Amino acid sequence: MRLQGKLAIVTAAASGMGRAGVERFVREGAQVAAIDIDPAALKALAAEFEGVHTIAADLATEQGALDSIDQGVAALGGADILWAHAGMPGPASVEDLDMTAYRKAIDLNITSAALGAGRVAPHMRKRGGGSIIFTSSISGLVGSMMSPIYSAAKFGVVGLGKSLALALAADGIRVNVVCPGLADTPMKLGFTGRSGDPAEAAANEAKVVGAVPMGRLVKPGEVADAALWLASDEASFVTGVALPVDGGFTAR
Numbered sequence: 001m002r003l004q005g006k007l008a009i010v011t012a013a014a015s016g017m018g019r020a021g022v023e024r025f026v027r028e029g030a031q032v033a034a035i036d037i038d039p040a041a042l043k044a045l046a047a048e049f050e051g052v053h054t055i056a057a058d059l060a061t062e063q064g065a066l067d068s069i070d071q072g073v074a075a076l077g078g079a080d081i082l083w084a085h086a087g088m089p090g091p092a093s094v095e096d097l098d099m100t101a102y103r104k105a106i107d108l109n110i111t112s113a114a115l116g117a118g119r120v121a122p123h124m125r126k127r128g129g130g131s132i133i134f135t136s137s138i139s140g141l142v143g144s145m146m147s148p149i150y151s152a153a154k155f156g157v158v159g160l161g162k163s164l165a166l167a168l169a170a171d172g173i174r175v176n177v178v179c180p181g182l183a184d185t186p187m188k189l190g191f192t193g194r195s196g197d198p199a200e201a202a203a204n205e206a207k208v209v210g211a212v213p214m215g216r217l218v219k220p221g222e223v224a225d226a227a228l229w230l231a232s233d234e235a236s237f238v239t240g241v242a243l244p245v246d247g248g249f250t251a252r
């Protein structure tokens with residue numbers, strides 16, 4: 001098993017790619033603490049994966065982001081792995097910018113990752129090292145026509161990951177970033193379906209898929225597999241990487 005005896009915290013863990021990560025981390029022998037804002041989805045997660053600790057928290061708040069990591073560390077008795085996966089699409093335009101939505105997108109996409117990493121690093125240091133994985137996006141590598149604030153935030157997540165990789169390397173803490181393409185999860189409609197018109201959502205999705213050399217959406221498990229590899233000792237000399245999982249979208 002690739003994560004035997006490891007202690008892993010996953011955020012935004014109750015759906016989509018985060019949930020697929022919990023499944024893989026448990027399968028590979030890790031003890032897992034799963035953080036999410038949705039208590040009902042966490043209950044379902046705990047029922048499916050015996051032994052997973054679930055923590056309900058709003059990661060868009062400073063208190064939620066810090067306390068939930070503390071609770072995860074306490075439940076596990078330490079931490080070797082953090083997959084800080086939380087994020088959201090944010091406003092579609094900078095014209096008439098809704099500042100509440102803007103701040104929430106920054107808080108959830110970047111601030112929760114920074115606070116989580118800062119809170120977990122001392123515990124990883126105590127255990128001789130660790131692996132922190134952030135979730136950015138293809139929109140953290142190239143601009144996004146549909147989501148400018150999201151793209152700005154996800155570029156920030158890549159910068160945060162690379163910077164922390166430098167800062168924490170001497171402590172044996174690796175920091176990497178996964179950059180998924182448009183994925184088949186509930187969040188997809190937050191990008192493609194903002195108008196609420198299903199035909200427009202389908203047209204937007206087709207446009208994105210048309211630009212993917214491999215010609216399809218990303219499956220949640222494919223991103224979780226990348227996170228699993230980055231979490232594992234197989235990636236023991238890999239740090240500061242922003243890894244696209246995008247069927248070639250950003251290869252051009």
Ligand SMILES: NC(=O)c1ccc[n+]([C@@H]2O[C@H](COP(=O)([O-])OP(=O)(O)OC[C@H]3O[C@@H](n4cnc5c(N)ncnc54)[C@H](O)[C@@H]3O)[C@@H](O)[C@H]2O)c1
Pocket residue numbers: 012013014015016017018035036037038041057058059060085086087088089108135136137138179180181182183184185186187188191
């Ligand atoms: N879906 C995509 O197309 C896509 C593409 C690239 C990157 N991403 C990134 O992947 C991550 C999640 O995407 P997903 O597709 O797995 O999503 P998803 O919609 O399947 O799940 C998101 C989870 O986040 C939880 N959540 C929402 N707000 C929260 C908050 N304030 N505090 C704590 N938890 C909260 C939800 O309850 C849900 O369980 C985000 O960082 C997103 O930006 C998504």
